[in-house]
Amino acid sequence: MDENVFEGPDLIVAGAGGGLAGALRAAQAGLSVLVVESNERYRRGNNTSMSTAMIPAMGTRFQRNAGVTDTPDLFRSDVANKTGGDYNEVATTALSAISAELVEWLADSVGMDISLVTDFVYPGHSVPRCHTIPGHSGASMLNTLVNAVSAHEMIDVMTPARLVDVVMTDGRVTGAVIETPDGREEIPTKAVLLATNGYGADAGMVTEHMPEIAAALYHGSEHSRGDALRIGTALGAASDYLDAYQGHAALAMPSASLATWATVMHGGFLVNRAGHRFGDETSGYSEYAAISSSHASEGAWIIIDERIYEACSGFQDFQDVIAGGGVRWADSPQQLAVDAGIDPDGFTRTVAEVATFAAAAGSDQFGRTSWETPLTGRLAAIFVKPALFHTQGGLRIDEHAQVVHTDGTPLTGLYASGGAAAGISGHGASGYLAGNGLLPALGLAFIAADHVAGRV
Ligand SMILES: Cc1cc2nc3c(=O)[nH]c(=O)nc-3n(C[C@H](O)[C@H](O)[C@H](O)COP(=O)(O)OP(=O)(O)OC[C@H]3O[C@@H](n4cnc5c(N)ncnc54)[C@H](O)[C@@H]3O)c2cc1C
Structure with missing residues (x-):
């Protein structure tokens, strides 16, 4: 593509949950960003808003101030223990490396009133490492992100607008197909972050991949319909840990x-x-x-x-x-x-x-x-x-949160975060450590934004 005639945002983020961390991070690096969100009521409807706002991070200043010694290695060994050793090493390593920077960025640059939970330790964590905000409120956490995104002149938010496809030319992202009440349109871009969560709202996929929990109530976003998995796999992406939840x-x-x-x-x-x-x-x-x-x-x-x-x-x-x-x-x-x-x-x-x-x-x-x-x-x-609550399987990614084929080569410009990406909880339900939802949601979006910023 001729760089001089390229139009459209540098990055399209599909999903205004944890993906907003990626939108903001990219905009702070000078990129133009379009966020497309299928649910107009996302501020009270998506999983990030429903969460208890627990974000694990290792080696933060909040831990040092509380006298807690923690390292990425210790987190990786906790993940290995909880999952019985079968876990997503690429994502775990990438997330543990940036978790402290992420949480301090949320405090200093996004304006969250972060503190460390010290009165008890969630199962499987060796030390206090869950960071949260007053009231442990996911809705407040998302609101803080939404306010920061709204105040940034490099970010536009379009809703209701559903990502229905990603266009790739010669192995690179060249556009995104968006569906709005006015119809479908293709928007040119070089990078798309799939931040549309998993497939918990698709009863058929839940029954297929995790029958043991299919009879239980579903208490997550109704827009978690597996869009990222469908779009990514149709483009040749690999997927992992589809039974995880x-x-x-x-x-x-x-x-x-x-x-x-x-x-x-x-x-x-x-x-x-x-x-x-x-x-x-x-x-x-x-x-x-x-x-x-x-x-x-x-x-x-x-x-x-x-x-x-x-x-x-x-x-x-x-x-x-x-x-x-x-x-x-x-x-x-x-x-x-x-x-x-x-x-x-x-x-x-x-x-x-x-x-x-x-x-x-x-x-x-x-x-x-x-x-x-x-x-x-x-x-x-x-x-x-x-x-x-949510599914943890999804698209396979590399250390930059870029979606990859089964042979490990990237779909250049296509990224996945949160429930759209294969998570860090191994198989089934028993590998889940408190915070394994939000860390990939915010953290992979953060990593993806930095990679796009380095490429653009
Ligand atoms: C009750 C509850 C409590 C939880 N507590 C915690 C916790 O304390 N700590 C933790 O780590 N995890 C927790 N989790 C899990 C955590 O909330 C999720 O793992 C995380 O928020 C997922 O973020 P996400 O960005 O992937 O998805 P979401 O926050 O759900 O955002 C995805 C967005 O994409 C939109 N969307 C979907 N499809 C499309 C499309 N095709 N185009 C455009 N937009 C689309 C959706 O409407 C939604 O707004 C909890 C979950 C629940 C339900």
Whole structure:
């Protein structure tokens, strides 16, 4: 193509979730950027807005200030342990290398009020490394990004506008086909970032790739329809880890908001209608969704005391659970069981067993060793259902977040981030570490933007 007649933005970002980090980063490097977003209500509808805003990063100044020593190598070894050694090494290495820079950029250049979560450590992380913002609110996090994008003169946002195809000429991106209420148009560009998330909203793909969670509720963006995977593979891209997903065992009813897994990490536990526990809850909230699905198909109850209630009250989602009437208190375990509809005999036996395990160092019958401290005083029950939050498989990428063919050669100018790219959680649900969604969403977009800026 003749450089002198080229028109159109330097970069088209499809998807205004984590992809906005890439749009902003590219614009700060002087590139013109067009963001196309299929959902006009994305600020309250996409996964980034629904998230609890936990971003893992290693070696940040926030960790140093808290006296936490962490390194990219330690994160890689945590990912290897959680996934049983079968994980996306390219993406994990690339993300761990830039995670500290990313989080400090979000604080200093995007204006997020970042802090390190230090009161507990999520399953599988060796040290405190989840960074967040006040209220742990994904909607606030996305709003901060949207405001920074709106204020930047090099970025235009078009919505509703759905990316339906990418045009490649001689192995390079030359355009993007966008569908709007006015019809389809091809916009010339040399680079496209696929930031359209995964395929959690496509029931057929979920059943095909992750049948164990297909019967659970889907609690993610309705626009996660697998567009990136379809567009990329049609162009010859490779894909990986299509069976990977993040589940969550603690979607509280009736508010359909998240009873944070901090409830469990602070010493809470789950029972089914018979009043029985059915696993080691501290193994991880993602894999516990399928366990819950099979042992408590109609739902389960998280049991907490007032100490845990207070410890979780800083989570906006937990406040939503409270406001929705989702936390039921009673003065005795017997009464709590009767009120909640749990078998009282089974439940009182379980409460006594848990008190014994929590008081003694050692492991229970499921291998759980971590209780923080025994529950005391009156107890509360929170009714929860297991859910699918997002899929983690997607297009194979190189260290620059550029999409590649099966032989490893890049589709020049085509990038993928977040749920559009193959993630860092291995196969199934058990490899998911808290933050494995947002780190690739923001981080791969950041990496892609820097690569486009270096190329343009
Ligand atoms: C309740 C909940 C809590 C979570 N908590 C956390 C957490 O604390 N930490 C963490 O790491 N992860 C968390 N996750 C996962 C995390 O939210 C996602 O992994 C991450 O936000 C994905 O970002 P994304 O940019 O890929 O997708 P999204 O944020 O969903 O953005 C994709 C955007 O693309 C748009 N789009 C789709 N198709 C097209 C198309 N063809 N053209 C144009 N636009 C399109 C969509 O409308 C959407 O706005 C959570 C998820 C849920 C549901």
